Amino acid sequence: MHQDNVGDQLLFNPVKPLPRATLGTMQLAMLDFLVIGGVLLTILLIGLAAGRKGNNSADDFFLGGRNMPWWLLGTSMVATTFSADTPNLVTDLVRQQGVSGNWAWWAFLLTGMLTVFVYARLWRRSGVLTDIAFYELRYGGKAGAFLRGFRAVYLGLVFNVLVMATVSLAAIKLGSILLGWPGWMTLLVTCSVTLLFSVYGGLRAILWTDLFQFFLAMGGAVAASVYVLGLPEVGGIQGLMTHPNVIGKLSVWPDFGNPEVWVPVMLVPLAVQWWASYYPGAEPGGGGYIAQRMFSARSEDDAVGATLLFNAAHYALRPWPWILVALASLIVFPDLDAIATAFPQLAADKVGHDVAYPAMLSLLPAGLLGWVAASLLAAFISTMSTQVNLGASYLVHDGWARFIRPYASESQKVSAGRWASLLSLLAGALLSLTLTSASQAFNLLLLLGAGTGGLFILRWFWWRISASNCGHGSVLGSGGVFHLGA
């Protein structure tokens, strides 16, 4: 009913997109490119400086010597989870479902808090180097070894490459809209920086560049939202709240009178999705790069503090600047045609609601535009560097060194880690050309892990969970991947 009214008003009072002249192919001024260049150089220098300190063993390269403080680890978790595609995903949800659509990812706070208070100490106590080395700690014999090897290839290669492809897709769209660059050029520049410091310095370099990226990105997101709200078309918070394009999208609660809305938007994420799905950064009980940072902590208390900081900042601190820009985009670019018209250089298969965020950024003034664009490129670099290092840790520690070269020296493991980093990053970047939207990728990742979450939660506390149970989960995951290729 409400949406019909909004539709009527749009029909009779269409919002005009900005003139083409303000949205040309090349959006950035020289000042912006200087800012971007400065940021990329700073990231590189921080990474190289931080990475100088000892990378003589797998513990050093993949876990920073297991001596990292909570604030550095927690900030790194937040920075890594903020990928270049995260604001795009939030924008996609807000434009299509309203603010309440964010419950799809807000619901993951439940598993995040379980990780903080129940699992963080257990993970740190286990003393493993990767979360899939846990398989041979908890399960014995050939079945445990098979699971570890299978997951090393599945998570280290297939799943990890898919995640990197997803975030690379966002970088391609960002580069196309803001920089006027073809996808290969955006990936070449950002992936080169990523490889240089992450291959050289390992996790320690990644953690320190993440710290810089977090503050850069948060500042950029807040500054961008303040500027966008001040645009004449938007008219501040008051203008935003009263605009017919936005009114129906404002509520944080779905329409409880319509089960077709509130059941999928809120009930399913809060009742099922958070414990049943295996989603990167919100694995039930902790896993992936969150677990990697818990292993890197200098104590159990640091592991708890890091995950607590992560969940508080990720869910409570970060979303609103993105949501405000997404809502404002409904005024400036009310539909996909408006985006396609304003950005004719954007390939037709890349036009989606998710690109409304970088489209809004194109309205920022020189200097600020460079800052925000740089922060998003830095977010991409942060996520990619983490995925590269994590995937390499699986392939080397749980695959190559476990099954092929069990007597490999520590320096050989580090060398293998560097090669695995290079190859997996190249694979992820190339795959990104086949995906089309952030929501598609998000749903795909949920599908891959559906139903396996309870195993990850209970395996710590119930002796009956065995390798046979977990093997079943792995097979289901691989089934999803084959489906992707079909």
Place this chain on the structure above:
Amino acid sequence: MAVSLAVAVYFTWVHDALAAEPISLVPALAPWVKLVAGSLLTTAGWVLAAFLLPPESRDVLQAFVDKVQPGGPGWSRFPQSTDRGASAWNVPRALLQAFLGCVAVYGALLGVGAGLFAQNTTAVAMIVLSTLAVWAILRLQRQA
């Protein structure tokens, strides 16, 4: 586990084909229905398997308990080898803290949002709720 795998394959490949015109043997299902049904059936499958399939060897499980010391009724058959392990079962308190943590973070999230949109009463209420939850978490932690 063959049953659970069959369910996943069915929802992934078969169901949409059966629901498509002109066959329409089954009703089409929304993606969220598939997610829920697949999750519940898969979960039921592995829980059943946990009771039917043999567990890991006692030595492996005892070594796990000795190293990680998870505690609790799920490991009651396996003696805790250290004093620390005997007192390590803090999951009920941890679950309460996790719940309060959700209240604190959701309260802050919604409070900030309400404040941005000038809903001042809601904003204050949410922030107060969030603060109380943090206080309760810290109090529980001190009692541990």
